[in-house]
Amino acid sequence: MAGLEHIVTFRVRYSETDQMGTYYNSRPLEWFEWGRTELMRAAGLPYTEIEARGLRLPLIEAHLEYRGKARYDDELRMTSRVAFCGKARVRFDVEIVQSGTGAPVVNGYTIHAVVNEAGKPVRPPAWLAGRLGTDK
Amino acid sequence: MAGLEHIVTFRVRYSETDQMGTYYNSRPLEWFEWGRTELMRAAGLPYTEIEARGLRLPLIEAHLEYRGKARYDDELRMTSRVAFCGKARVRFDVEIVQSGTGAPVVNGYTIHAVVNEAGKPVRPPAWLAGRLGTDK
Amino acid sequence: MAGLEHIVTFRVRYSETDQMGTYYNSRPLEWFEWGRTELMRAAGLPYTEIEARGLRLPLIEAHLEYRGKARYDDELRMTSRVAFCGKARVRFDVEIVQSGTGAPVVNGYTIHAVVNEAGKPVRPPAWLAGRLGTDK
């Protein structure tokens, strides 16, 4: 079942634009990652603590749909949701819109393996699944 | 039908690594874009010329599968293919492997709209479809 | 004379680290730019408005001193100051430290030309120098 949801707002930096005058197409993956970081911090489980407990969540798949422009200094609103957390996988769904108008900017998702320090896939432990709201 | 294919080799830059010691997950989108640039140059149709002729190919969808590590200075081989060029769409398929061993690194695709300077979708003209090898 | 000063805090993103486990050396220039953006917004003169009034502030010189590590998710405090605004130049001085301890991370400055839309150097107008606190 679907789990936690977290919202952040931010502005497009000059360094994130390209010569078409909108954000460059790789930037949303950096935003997605920051959104996950803040979602997990809000859940009381900062990613640094996940690493300290011996788990890693390397990205294994990502998907992006570019739905609208966003220019330098535009304020955007990003909603990150834990879509599921099962077997040795966690999936986050992300939606980014213009803060003021709600106009769509980017939709996407990322799928992560759950692995131990040796890189071996493991079932997400209860302390992780519980915090992410997907333990029911 | 499938069209042109183009191969480039390159090394992972220090700036493209992250603290996990492998390439950061947004970098492949930059590599994909560079691969398309070189494919189109090899086809005798540099992207700057496409822009000069009044067309743009904005990205509307991207997909990435992270299949293996690549460390600083590893030499990688990237194969870009025109998957199709139809209606108001062009799709490129990309495969990146370790140059020496052929071990998989990243697979993915990008889908682009074909639009005029006013941003209006247009059917890919013959000079574009022909060069991309998808006019049959 | 020295002008405005503005402080922002932020966390190091995963995408900003490299395999040495600290921030990659080009990232501070992106942070500096964001610090200037926020300083100017706080001064009531967003950079988008400066552009709308027909001025550009292209970077002509930058200097960075790397003074300490900053890891993923470390909270940093960045102080940006208008060092001077004269002839056709504006200079910003920047200091970044660890938020908690005050330990130095990066010091630097950026020097910008003041040019019109045609790229011609111009004397900073009163509305600009005044807002930046350097008109005395």
Next chain:
Amino acid sequence: MAGLEHIVTFRVRYSETDQMGTYYNSRPLEWFEWGRTELMRAAGLPYTEIEARGLRLPLIEAHLEYRGKARYDDELRMTSRVAFCGKARVRFDVEIVQSGTGAPVVNGYTIHAVVNEAGKPVRPPAWLAGRLGTDK
């Protein structure tokens, strides 16, 4: 005394542009680093081997002068030189120009500490200074 010199050519990637239509100001630091990598490989001493021998060359200072525009797909020529290698320091001087015209794009330098794996400054050993051409 001055040491080795190495030249590479490359094209500006779309991802390296910003909305002013020229390269974003942090990109040259990534190019500088790639230039050093290739200089050291040409000297028969890849940076990965320097790391394998237990040394690190962390950046402690960087300086950039932005001298001219470079647009998407422009071909640039970058010359990297070992300016000196002394005490616990190595300095590289870099010049980037337009390949075709020689028009200046960026000049700069980077200064690196020479440290062991524990992060302690050390005198550059003979195998390093010798290869960099600064042992006289």
